Amino acid sequence: MSYDDNQLLTVLDRAAEQDRRVREDMKNAVDSYDKDFFAQVVQRVLARLNQVVIDFKSFVDNAFEWFRNKNRS
């Protein structure tokens, strides 16, 4: 079977529209997931830095405590 010109044009229009829409969705999805990924990385880095600060503060406190005890004795 064959198509008349109008039928063929309708099919081609639909194909082009769907193709454009899916490619646009794909691009947006990749951008969005990239942003999400980098946000997660930043969040992890900040959490790690926070932990390092807490550990360092605890270390300094312990050192002070140790010197104080040593001076007393």
Added chain:
Amino acid sequence: MSKMVFVLTKVDTLLPSPWIMRYKSPTATFWPGPETWELMRKKQEYFQERLIQPFGKYIVSRTHNDTNFESDLHRVNSLSASQFSADRNQVIHHGFLKKEDVEQLAKASSKHQRIFERLYDSYRPIYCSARFQFNLTTLVLAIFNRLGSDVLQNFKRVVDPDRLGIMSLDEARQLSNLLIVDIADPKARRILDLERGKFPNPVLDVVFYKEKVEQKKVERQRKGPFGLLGLKKVSQSNKSQA
């Protein structure tokens, strides 16, 4: 269930109407004819109803957020029986989203229509053809949505979304599944062979043409308006080719 993708493969074997090769120099893409398209849609609906819908409550679908969905989250949740959640980058839906729900939600909140459609599409069987590289972009998008942002970073290196579904003309020509041969000819002359660029001859294969073409007319067209001058041109071009 949320990590599964249902795929209707090898749709190139469906042939109620011819497939269309969309040629745009120098590439080609394939698209089904209207009847084939309709048949694929019916198959898709059937498998969605039989395979996916019974497990609807286990489905968690996800899509990217490109319309600030999170600001309308409460309103959408009050309209819908199933639950949506969202952040700045993605929208997550728990449960199976029916077609009627999509239409209703899209009517109530037209700004997010594409999000509802994408969530609905992500749990439909995906028809595709590796041979014709047809609909592979949709398939990869469905996989992206299931992978999440962590794994996507590795997956992205393997798949180039811009080149999906597009092939070179040479590659596309080899996919033709029709060869017409004149069996009355002792040399089995090829009348139609897309791979070799052979098409029915207007004089020898007149039966393939709706309007009969006279041999003289064809010769005249070949030689051009000035006959001899046309012949000279042809012979010159032959020499230059040699």
